[in-house]
Each structure stands twice: as structure tokens, then as C-alpha cells.
Amino acid sequence: MTSAPATMDDARATETGWRSTLAPFRTAEGDPTSDGGGTGDGQPPSSRSGSTAGGRRPYTRLALQFELRELIPRGTHRWNGPTSRSAGAPVKRGDPPGTGEFRLAVRPTAETSRGWARGQMTWTNLPHLLNRLNLDPEQHRWFAELGALHRAVGALTLDPDASMVFLDEFANPVLWAMLAQTTELGIPLIGTGSRSSVTVGASARLVLDAARTEGGVRLAPLLTIDGDEVDLAHARPIGTHGVSIVDPANPRAVLIAPTERSLTGDELAIVRGAGPLAAEVLVPGDDVDDLLTTYLPGLRERIDVSSHDASVPLPALSPATLVLSVRFGTRHETELSWRWRRSRGGGSIPPLDEVLPTGTVPTAWLPGEDASSNDAPNDGRDKATVDAPVPLDVVLDGVESAEFATELLPRLRLLPRVRVETTGTQPAYTRLTGEPELVVSTMPSDRRDWFDLGVTVTVDGRTIPFLPLFTALAKGRKRLLLVDGTYLSLAHPAFARLAELIEEAKDLAEWETAPIISRHHVSLWADFEDLADExxxxxxxxxxxxxxxxxxxxxxxxxxxxxxxxxxxxxxxxxxxxxxxxxxxxxxxxxxxxxxxxxxxxxxxxxxxxxxxxxxxxxxxxxxxxxxxxxxxxxxxxxxxxxxxxxxxxxxxxxxxxxxxxxxxxxxxxxxxxxxxxxxxxxxxxxxxxxxxxxxxxxxxxxxxxxxxxxxxxxxxxxxxxxxxxxxxxxxxxxxxxxxxxxxxxxxxxxxxxFPSARRFGQEYVRVIEDPVGGITSGVGAGSAPAVTEALRAERLDRLRRRIAxxxxxxxKEIVAPELPEKIEQTISIDLAPEHRELYDLYLQRERQKLFGLIEHLDRNRFIVFRSITLLRMLALDASLVSADYADVPSSKLDGLVDHLREVVAEGHRALVFSQFTSYLDRVRSRLEAEGMATTTLEGATRDRQAVVDGFRSGNAPVFLISLKAGGFGLTLTEADYVFLLDPWWNPASEEQAIDRTHRIGQDKNVMVYRLIATDTIEDKVMALKERKALLVDSVLDDGDVFASALDADDIRELLS
Structure with missing residues (x-):
């Protein structure tokens, strides 16, 4: 499309049009007729007096009037009478007396031909007077916003005269920004009377001034506005962010100013003329040091302290401190609350993680990113201190209290910018830190190593009660607190194993032992390297x-x-x-x-x-x-x-x-x-x-x-x-x-x-070498799979030996110490006494019936199965271990042991007696002492192990009773030449360690080792399982010259192949 050529008239019309369109935006720059002060309507921008709107009559100007009011009691005959009157106003006859309490009020006024007058204008009806009084819209908006700012905090003036509100009710410091706008908007700040004045200062500061006197130090509040001291007697607070100075004797002079910082509760009290710091405080000279060291830090938290004449040297302001208040209650309950403490003017509060390094307190205690308080402080502190993030207030209970008191609280006390304040009596908690000692029994089955038995746990010599321990594990708790104030962590792997089984068990209280997970069923203990190949x-x-x-x-x-x-x-x-x-x-x-x-x-x-x-x-x-x-x-x-x-x-x-x-x-x-x-x-x-x-x-x-x-x-x-x-x-x-x-x-x-990760090692070596060969290996039906599996096993075993060599x-000892005396081992089969056999068979049949059908669902019933096997283990050893009711049942094994020891001791020999059950060792000790044989005992609860060992070595007792767990290693007892193992242990290494307490370098006598086995009981199967495990160890470690005694170049090359 083409347009017609423009004509001269079109050009003139266009020129006139754009000027008219842009007229409201015309500036004085470049206009030779302008005086530089126009705003497009001919009115100077700095004064809104006489301004008009599109040819209308001039706007009515508004002013903000300040008036000091004295509060008066409400008359009993007029419930809605006035509550204040103008300060200095004549008191008419019949008027109630004044209270002497003054407040500074503000109200809108309008300009008239005779000056400023309130007329019918109030804060309530002002929003509706814009057109009626022809008010300046900008000034009208300002007054509406100021009224809304007053109402926003819920302030309610009870004076029937709604034309005024009290300045001290403005809680928001935005007030000062609004007052600063009055000059631009042309809103005068006026007082009452012809010679009144209203002055807005830039900054007010309240300090507690310390000055040296002849008798010591004088502390007195000092208020300055813009550096000039003002009379505190005439001061009143404006919210918590400003002050006003008006002398009731000369109420026409009004001075207001914002404070440098939000006023604390103590500072507000001083401004109101109340509180202990409103008047001078004289400190004797002998007490000045105590003032500076003991009282000054607390004062500085609530108010600025300075010495205007520098006559009192004040210490430097200390940085902000995080205060932890700890209240120890009853029933192991501890309440924690946190707050900041800082000196007024002492600088900003640091980030929380600078005072409490990451990891110091639990993450759950830390505040959120936007955590702050919107409440005004009520304890004398400034709002900035209250708003600063602090850890959450928490209530600790039970073991959490114990762990906090013994572990976290001492660390918090050492932090330089943390102060701990306690109330109540701190309980005497004790943490058990030793390795848990577990007495464990096991039994073989058709499925290798799938049975583990219940355990009794002892930590630092203290037996942990069964029910609290297993209840805590079943509920997934990480720690356990006992009634006497001792506590322990349940993070040990042994406890983790127990927890896995208890999670699947149905009855926690059926037996006072606890299960442990089998190593061949699930891979519960995958290590951190399982995610990597190397x-x-x-x-x-x-x-x-x-x-x-x-x-x-x-x-x-x-x-x-x-x-x-x-x-x-x-x-x-x-x-x-x-x-x-x-x-x-x-x-x-x-x-x-x-x-x-x-x-x-x-x-x-x-x-x-x-x-x-x-x-x-x-x-x-x-x-x-x-x-x-x-x-x-x-x-x-x-x-x-x-x-x-x-x-x-x-x-x-x-x-x-x-x-x-x-x-x-x-x-x-x-x-x-x-x-x-x-x-x-x-x-x-x-x-x-x-x-x-x-x-x-x-x-x-x-x-x-x-x-x-x-x-x-x-x-x-x-x-x-x-x-x-x-x-x-x-x-x-x-x-x-x-x-x-x-x-x-x-x-x-x-x-x-x-080697690669544990996962890959398990796939390449463990499964191939340890798993039994399946299928028919010979005769009719034999296939090639078993032979192939066995060949793979031999190859992997050979490679494993080469890698670790x-x-x-x-x-x-047989290779390097052939001069060592001989070790002679013998298994002694013990037939149970008839009454003992009858009791054992009765329990065996009962437990078999009980377990029938449960074994196929072992993962769901593992705990009950373990309980039954533990019962049989103990019963095969001694019926009294199951119940005190069976104390009179003859113990053939104990009788046999006594017979052997009687002969051994009579010939001048010395013996070590090992058992996994400390309760059985107690029974053995009682029997031997009744037979006149002195004994020494070493078990997990023994405190001074060395003293016990030294006592045996000195020859005080010919028989040393030792818990297999407590004495299986770390002892040299070559004084003994007889060893009795009372209950079989499936782990051959544990028994060998026990035997080697005496069969070692330094032994000059043959060592006789006796294993006492109850025939036709669970102990027979334990022995079979032990032999099977011994084959695994021997195949890897003790196969002739498989392990080199020294490294050569070929070993290194094979390693890197």
C-alpha cells in the first residue's frame, strides 16, 4: 500500500498535534520564557500552596499539629468523657485534676483564612473529606497512610476526641521516613499557639554515662539529640525507635528524633523516668573494679555505657555471645533454650555457624533460613538481638539428656563465644564405652551356618538387662539409658546384627538371650567400597x-x-x-x-x-x-x-x-x-x-x-x-x-x-571356594557339573594363595619351634546322668515340635529358633543353667571335670578351665572349692585382669577358670600344662587361641588338652561344624609351603600380573 504525499496543512497539523500530546512532559530546559520552577501547570514544585487542578479553586492545605496532652481520669458521671486535655490549658471549675502524666499527640489540621484550624476534621473522617474540603490528593494520601500506620499495630485511643492519636503508639519506625516526606509534600509540622515550634532531629542517643567523682564513679543516664544534651525529665518514648522532648511548662516547643538503635526495655524505662537506672547510681571507689568486671557486661547488653569526659576507662566492647540456658528437670528431662547476648553498640551478631561450627549441635536443632522473631523483646534486649537466628529450644528426654550432659555440654563449654548457664541439679550420668562382650552359642544344620544363637551382653563389666536392650533394638533406638544413669551406644556392629534379627522376631521376652545374623543369608554388612570396583x-x-x-x-x-x-x-x-x-x-x-x-x-x-x-x-x-x-x-x-x-x-x-x-x-x-x-x-x-x-x-x-x-x-x-x-x-x-x-x-x-571391592571378592572367591559342591558327584546319575565346580574351586583357591603370598x-610352632613340648589333645565323651538325659530329651522333643514348620520361614521366626537352640546348648552343659529348679539334677560333666582335676592337682600340675558361660564357671568354682581346690577366675567383668593373672602365676591356686571371650588372647600362662574346654565352640581358631595361652614359647612341659563333650546332644553337632570350618582355614592358610616366608621378584611380578 502507498500513502498520499503530505501537504503543508498536514505538516502544520502534525506539528501542533505532537506538542499538544507531549505538553504534560514539557520541561523548563531550553525554554527562554521559563523561570525553571514550573511543573507544567505553572505552580512551583516546592510549594503546594494555592495549587489548582485543571482550573479549579486552590487546594486546601493540610498540616500535622503536635500537642502535649495531660492524661486525666475519666469522670464517674460521664463514662465517655475525655481522657486527656491540652497541657497548660486552664482548669475550669469542676474539671478533674490532672495526673501529671503527659503524652504527645498529633492530629490533622486544615488551613483557613484565619490560620490553621481543626474544624470537624478527625483521623476517622479524614479519608472522606478529599473532595468536600478540596484537599491536595498527595497530602490527603499521606495523612491516610499515617493513620493506617497507627492503626496497623492495633493502637486504640480511648479519647472520644478522634481527631488526635498519641505519637508513642506508632510502633513502626517507618514513621520517620514519612515525616521526612512532609517537606516535599508541603505539609507543615506545627505546634499549638502562635510562637510554637516543632523540630525533627536527625538522631537521638541514650547512654549510661560513667564519670569519676571524689568518692568513686557516678552512673547517670544521658540523652543527646544531634550531639546536644537534652533534659531526660521531659523525654518520652516514641515506640521503641524515637524520643520526644516537650516541657509541660512550655509545651509549645516540641523536639522529636529517631534513636540510633531500637530501644531496649531498660532504655524505655529510663526514658519514662522509671526503673533502677533512671536515677544516678553512685559506685564507691573500692567497688569500681567489680563494677567493670561483673556488672558492666550485663549493663552493656541493655544500654550503651560510655564516659563522655573519659574519666572512667571502660573496657573494649566484647563480641556477641550465644547463651545456652540449661534446665535439668526430673525423670531425665533437660530443657535447652538459646539467646544472643551482646553489648549495645558492640557490633553485629555473627553468623550462627561461626559461633557453633558445623556439626557441633544436631542439625535438627538449627533454625530455618528465614528464622527470626517478629515479637518485640520483653526482657530488656534490643529487637535485633532477638531477631538473630539461634538454635531451636528443645526438650531432651532419657538417653538424649544423658548424652547431652556427658558429651555435648562439655564441648559447648569450651567454645569461646558460647556461655552456658544451668539451673537444677545435673544427674550423674556415666557412659559405658567398652567393647560389648557377647557370649554366643551356635549349632550346625543342613544349611551351613544359618544358626546363630542368643547373646548376653556385658559392657565395661556391667551386664545389660535383657528386656530394655532388646526393646530398644526392636524400636530402632541408637542408645540405651539404664535406671542407674549409665548409658551406652547401640551403634556397635554386634548390636546392629541383633537389631536385624529382632526386627523379624515375634516375641522379645521369650528367652534372655539375643540372636545374631548369619553371615550367609543376607549381605547386611556391605562396606563402603561395595560401590566401587577398585x-x-x-x-x-x-x-x-x-x-x-x-x-x-x-x-x-x-x-x-x-x-x-x-x-x-x-x-x-x-x-x-x-x-x-x-x-x-x-x-x-x-x-x-x-x-x-x-x-x-x-x-x-x-x-x-x-x-x-x-x-x-x-x-x-x-x-x-x-x-x-x-x-x-x-x-x-x-x-x-x-x-x-x-x-x-x-x-x-x-x-x-x-x-x-x-x-x-x-x-x-x-x-x-x-x-x-x-x-x-x-x-x-x-x-x-x-x-x-x-x-x-x-x-x-x-x-x-x-x-x-x-x-x-x-x-x-x-x-x-x-x-x-x-x-x-x-x-x-x-x-x-x-x-x-x-x-x-x-x-x-x-x-x-x-583385591577388588568386597562385593566382587565375594563373587570371585568366597562363593566359589566356600560353598559346598552340589549335585551327584559319583555313581549313577553323576554329571559333569560337580567336577567343573570343584575344578573352578581349586583354580580360585590357588589364585587366592598366590595373590596373598x-x-x-x-x-x-611345629615348623619353627620343634623343640616346643608336645601338645596332646583328647576328646572325652560324657554320658548324661539318667535324670539329666530324661530332662534333655524332653526339652529336645518339645523344641523340635515348636520349631516344626518354622524353619522353612526362618527369616520370620529366627529369634524363636535361636532361643530354642540356646536352651539346648545350656541344657546339654548343665541343667541348672536353664532353671534353678534343676539345681539338684546331677551334672555328669561337672563330676567328670572334678575327677580329672582332683588327679591333676594331686600330681602337682596346674590347669586352665575354659567355658563360654560365666554362670557355668560360677558353678564349677563352687564345686571345686567344696572339694578343697583353690581357684582363680577371669571373666569379662574382672576389673584388675593383671592382678588375677599374677595371682595364678604366683601359685596361689592350681586351677584357673577363664571365660573364653575374656581370656582367649593376650595372656601367657605357661605355668599351666593342662587345659580343659568344657563346652565346644564352633570356631576352631578361638579354641586354639585358648590352648595357646600355655602351649607357647617358654613352655617346658607337655600340654594336655581335654575337650568334654556331652554325647548325643547338640554338642556333637557343634564339634562337626568346627571340624568343617577348620578345613576352610587349613585350605587357605596351612597348605604346606603355600605362603612364602619371604618375598622375591616373582612374587612381585605375580602381584602385578
Missing amino acids: SVPAAEWRALVDEARGDRPRAVPVSSGIAADLRAYQHEGFSWLAFLWRHRLGGILADDMGLGKTLQCLALVQHVVDGSDAPAGADAEAPFRPFLVVAPTSVAPGWLAEAARFAPGLVVRRATATEAAGGTPIADLASGAHIVVTSYALLRLDAEAYRTAVSGGWSGVILDEAQFVKNQASLVHEAVRDLEAEFVLAVTGTPIENSLTELHAILSLTSPGL PFLLRRT
Whole structure:
């Protein structure tokens, strides 16, 4: 489309049109006729007087009038009479007397020909007078907003005169921004009378002024506006954000100003002339120091304190402090509340995470991102302090109270910007931190290892009541508080196993034992590496192996610091350890019990301390980084004794308690030491302290009795894995007790990267090697599958041996100590007495009927099954263990034991008697003492183990009764030459450890070992299961010369193949 050409008339019309359209936007710039003050309507912008709207008459101007009012009591004859009157107004006859209390009021007024007059205008009807009075819309809007601001806080004036509201009722500090708009809007601020004045100051400040006097220090409130002191007697608050100064004797002069900060409750009281600080306070000279140290911090939280004449030197303002109020109540209830405490003018409140570092308190206690208070403070603090985020107020109950009082509260007291204030009496809580001791019984079945039995738990010598423990586990609780104030964590893996079974059980109170999960049914203990195909340290480890040189580890001379002549095999073992240390490879020293593994380790540490095999570029001046030895609590003292005997030049220190329990900080123990000895329990509880104790990490970690870390899902395994160390050595005579997974767990610490994750190791080795061969293996119907499976098993077993050979050194007593006296083992079958047999068979039939149909649904009925097997285990041993009602039932096993011991003792021999049941050991002790035979007892509850052992060694008693759990390791008892095992244990390694308490280096007599087995009972099947497990251990560890005594080049090449 084309348009017609524009004509001259069109151009003139267009020019006129755009000017008319844009006229409202025309400015004075470039207009020679303009005076620069126009707004398009000819009115100056700075004054709205006489302004018009489109030719209408001029607007009526509005003003805000201030008037000081004296409150008067309401007359009894006029319930709706006035409640205030103008200050200074003449009092008419009959008027009520004034109260002497004054308030500053404001109201709208309109300009008239005779000046400013209120007329009929009130705050209530003002919104409706815009057109009637021809008010300026902008001024009218301002007054409407001011009225709304007053009404927004719910203020209600009871004065019938609705034309005024009181200024102190404006709670919102937006008031000052609105007053600042009055100049631009042309709204005058006026007083009453012809010579009145209203002044709005920029800033008001209230302080408590400290001035030196002849007698001491005078504290007096001081109010300044814009730096000039004003009379506090005439001051009144405006909300919490401002003050007014009006002298009732001269009410026409009004001075108002906003305060620098929101007024606290104490400051409001001062402005009102009330409270203890409204008048001067004189402090004697002798008390000034107490004032400055004890009272000044609290004063500064409520009011600014200064010394205008600098006559009193005031300490610097302290930073804001987070105050925790703790109230200890009854029934283990603890209430916690938090608030900020800061000095007025002391700076801003820091972020909460700077005062409470992340992880200090539970995340659930922390406030949300928008947490703040909208309430005005009522305790004297300023609103900014109240609004600052703080942890939530919480009420702790039961074990949470105990854990808070003993663990978190001491840590909070140490934080520099946290102050703890307590009320009530803090209960005496005690945390049980020891390793739980579990007495466990098991029984074989057609499905291998699917039965585990109930357990009795003892922690720190205290037996945990059955019902509270198992109820807590069933409910998924993490901790348990006992009635006497002791408590314990249920995070130990043993408790986790129990919880898994209890979740599936139907009856918690049927028997006072507890189940433990079978290792072949579910993979409950998957470790953190299950998500990865390789361990992270694998690349580093392989790089170190490449540095190895030589075909075989060279013989290393023993340091002169070792005060012993090492046997040939011990010297060889030391050289092997030195080779591993030289290349930081780590490994497992798996020598038989009693061959001096501790001495070989001490020789290695002395070798390192001497500076031998130091890595290239090492700083010779750098402080020695110690070795950490982790051992069972009962074994730890032996390390100190052995070191003092064989390596007296080594500085050896022992951790005996957690840092939270008052133990020496681990960093302090490590400083200047060569060896720090601790227990697995302490390492687990103080894992972070051990991880960070030594700058640069530990020189090495030695895990004595390393079967304690055989579970990769346990907390102690995780604690060891997180340690920073150049070298990790496992020391154990039983690297495999139950399964190859235990060997993998230990090697994942000593030689990370040697094998893939636990999941893949289970697929490639555990299932193939441990699972029995299925199908028909011979005769009619035999197929090829069993033979193929067996061939695969042999291949994997051979590969496993080759892989671990460079990192595992194992020598048996038969090989390296042929001079050791003979160990003779014998199984003695015990027939139950007729009454005992009848009772056992009765229970057996009852339990069989009870379990019939449940075994097929074992996962749902596991607890009941375990209860039944525990019952049979105890009954086969002694009927009185099941019920005190059977105390008179003859015990053939006890009779047989007494007969043997009577003969042994009479011939001058000494005997060790082991049982898993401490209650049975009590019965044995009573019987032997009745027979005139003295005994000594060691069990989990024994406090001074060493004193008990020393008592036996001294010859005070010929019979030593020992709990298998408490005395299975860490003891040397070569004084005995007879060992009696009263109840069979399916784990062959545990029994061998018990026997080796006496059959070890230093023994000069033959050792006789007797196993007492009740025939035709569950004990027979336990023995069969034990033999089956022994075959697994022997096939991996004790197959001739499978494990090399030293490394050669071919071993390293095979490792990297």
C-alpha cells in the first residue's frame, strides 16, 4: 500500500498535534520564557500552596499539629468523657485534676483564612473529606497512610476526641521516613499557639554515662539529640525507635528524633523516668573494679555505657555471645533454650555457624533460613538481638539428656563465644564405652551356618538387662539409658546384627538371650567400597611396589636397641617386616600364637627409629612420627611390658580413656613418643582425634589381634581405614576365623587395592571356594557339573594363595619351634546322668515340635529358633543353667571335670578351665572349692585382669577358670600344662587361641588338652561344624609351603600380573 504525499496543512497539523500530546512532559530546559520552577501547570514544585487542578479553586492545605496532652481520669458521671486535655490549658471549675502524666499527640489540621484550624476534621473522617474540603490528593494520601500506620499495630485511643492519636503508639519506625516526606509534600509540622515550634532531629542517643567523682564513679543516664544534651525529665518514648522532648511548662516547643538503635526495655524505662537506672547510681571507689568486671557486661547488653569526659576507662566492647540456658528437670528431662547476648553498640551478631561450627549441635536443632522473631523483646534486649537466628529450644528426654550432659555440654563449654548457664541439679550420668562382650552359642544344620544363637551382653563389666536392650533394638533406638544413669551406644556392629534379627522376631521376652545374623543369608554388612570396583589407594600402592629392588628381601641387622637375641625365624620375620616397611606395602604377620610376633614388631619400630630405610629426601630434622599400636584392651598392657623388656630405648605411651572422658589428648600422647598403644574401643570412640593427632600421619599402624577389624561394616574398621599412615601391619594368628571375607577385610586395610571391592571378592572367591559342591558327584546319575565346580574351586583357591603370598607371613610352632613340648589333645565323651538325659530329651522333643514348620520361614521366626537352640546348648552343659529348679539334677560333666582335676592337682600340675558361660564357671568354682581346690577366675567383668593373672602365676591356686571371650588372647600362662574346654565352640581358631595361652614359647612341659563333650546332644553337632570350618582355614592358610616366608621378584611380578 502507498500513502498520499503530505501537504503543508498536514505538516502544520502534525506539528501542533505532537506538542499538544507531549505538553504534560514539557520541561523548563531550553525554554527562554521559563523561570525553571514550573511543573507544567505553572505552580512551583516546592510549594503546594494555592495549587489548582485543571482550573479549579486552590487546594486546601493540610498540616500535622503536635500537642502535649495531660492524661486525666475519666469522670464517674460521664463514662465517655475525655481522657486527656491540652497541657497548660486552664482548669475550669469542676474539671478533674490532672495526673501529671503527659503524652504527645498529633492530629490533622486544615488551613483557613484565619490560620490553621481543626474544624470537624478527625483521623476517622479524614479519608472522606478529599473532595468536600478540596484537599491536595498527595497530602490527603499521606495523612491516610499515617493513620493506617497507627492503626496497623492495633493502637486504640480511648479519647472520644478522634481527631488526635498519641505519637508513642506508632510502633513502626517507618514513621520517620514519612515525616521526612512532609517537606516535599508541603505539609507543615506545627505546634499549638502562635510562637510554637516543632523540630525533627536527625538522631537521638541514650547512654549510661560513667564519670569519676571524689568518692568513686557516678552512673547517670544521658540523652543527646544531634550531639546536644537534652533534659531526660521531659523525654518520652516514641515506640521503641524515637524520643520526644516537650516541657509541660512550655509545651509549645516540641523536639522529636529517631534513636540510633531500637530501644531496649531498660532504655524505655529510663526514658519514662522509671526503673533502677533512671536515677544516678553512685559506685564507691573500692567497688569500681567489680563494677567493670561483673556488672558492666550485663549493663552493656541493655544500654550503651560510655564516659563522655573519659574519666572512667571502660573496657573494649566484647563480641556477641550465644547463651545456652540449661534446665535439668526430673525423670531425665533437660530443657535447652538459646539467646544472643551482646553489648549495645558492640557490633553485629555473627553468623550462627561461626559461633557453633558445623556439626557441633544436631542439625535438627538449627533454625530455618528465614528464622527470626517478629515479637518485640520483653526482657530488656534490643529487637535485633532477638531477631538473630539461634538454635531451636528443645526438650531432651532419657538417653538424649544423658548424652547431652556427658558429651555435648562439655564441648559447648569450651567454645569461646558460647556461655552456658544451668539451673537444677545435673544427674550423674556415666557412659559405658567398652567393647560389648557377647557370649554366643551356635549349632550346625543342613544349611551351613544359618544358626546363630542368643547373646548376653556385658559392657565395661556391667551386664545389660535383657528386656530394655532388646526393646530398644526392636524400636530402632541408637542408645540405651539404664535406671542407674549409665548409658551406652547401640551403634556397635554386634548390636546392629541383633537389631536385624529382632526386627523379624515375634516375641522379645521369650528367652534372655539375643540372636545374631548369619553371615550367609543376607549381605547386611556391605562396606563402603561395595560401590566401587577398585579401592582409591590402589594406584598409589602399585606405584610403591614398582620401587622394590632385588630378588629377595635382604637380611637386615637387628638394632642394638633391641635387648634380645632373636631366634632365626624371628630375625627372618623382622627382615620381612623391614622389607614391607621399606616399600610401604603393609601386610599380615600371621605367625602361630606364642612365637613372638610382638618382639618382631618392636624390632621393626626400633629399626625405623634408628633411621634405617628412611625414604629418599626425608627431612632428618623432622620430629619422629610415632607408630600407633591398636590392640584389645586386655593385650595393650603387654605391649608396654614387652617394650620395656626388649626395647627400653623406645618411648611408649598408652591411651587409657577417651578425650571426652578426661583421657590425655592423643596429640599429646603422640608428641615425643615412638609408640602409642590404644585399644580398638578407644580408637572407635575417638576416631577423629586419632586421625588428626599426628601432623603428616602416623609412621605406621600395627593392628594386634587384627581379627577385631574383620568386619568391613564395623565402625572400628572404618576408623582404622580413615587413619593417615604410611604403613599398616596386621598381627594375628587367625586371619581367617569364619570366612574369606575376614581376610579381605584385613587386607583392605594393610594392602588396599590388592583385591577388588568386597562385593566382587565375594563373587570371585568366597562363593566359589566356600560353598559346598552340589549335585551327584559319583555313581549313577553323576554329571559333569560337580567336577567343573570343584575344578573352578581349586583354580580360585590357588589364585587366592598366590595373590596373598607376598603380604602374609605365617609360621607354625611345629615348623619353627620343634623343640616346643608336645601338645596332646583328647576328646572325652560324657554320658548324661539318667535324670539329666530324661530332662534333655524332653526339652529336645518339645523344641523340635515348636520349631516344626518354622524353619522353612526362618527369616520370620529366627529369634524363636535361636532361643530354642540356646536352651539346648545350656541344657546339654548343665541343667541348672536353664532353671534353678534343676539345681539338684546331677551334672555328669561337672563330676567328670572334678575327677580329672582332683588327679591333676594331686600330681602337682596346674590347669586352665575354659567355658563360654560365666554362670557355668560360677558353678564349677563352687564345686571345686567344696572339694578343697583353690581357684582363680577371669571373666569379662574382672576389673584388675593383671592382678588375677599374677595371682595364678604366683601359685596361689592350681586351677584357673577363664571365660573364653575374656581370656582367649593376650595372656601367657605357661605355668599351666593342662587345659580343659568344657563346652565346644564352633570356631576352631578361638579354641586354639585358648590352648595357646600355655602351649607357647617358654613352655617346658607337655600340654594336655581335654575337650568334654556331652554325647548325643547338640554338642556333637557343634564339634562337626568346627571340624568343617577348620578345613576352610587349613585350605587357605596351612597348605604346606603355600605362603612364602619371604618375598622375591616373582612374587612381585605375580602381584602385578
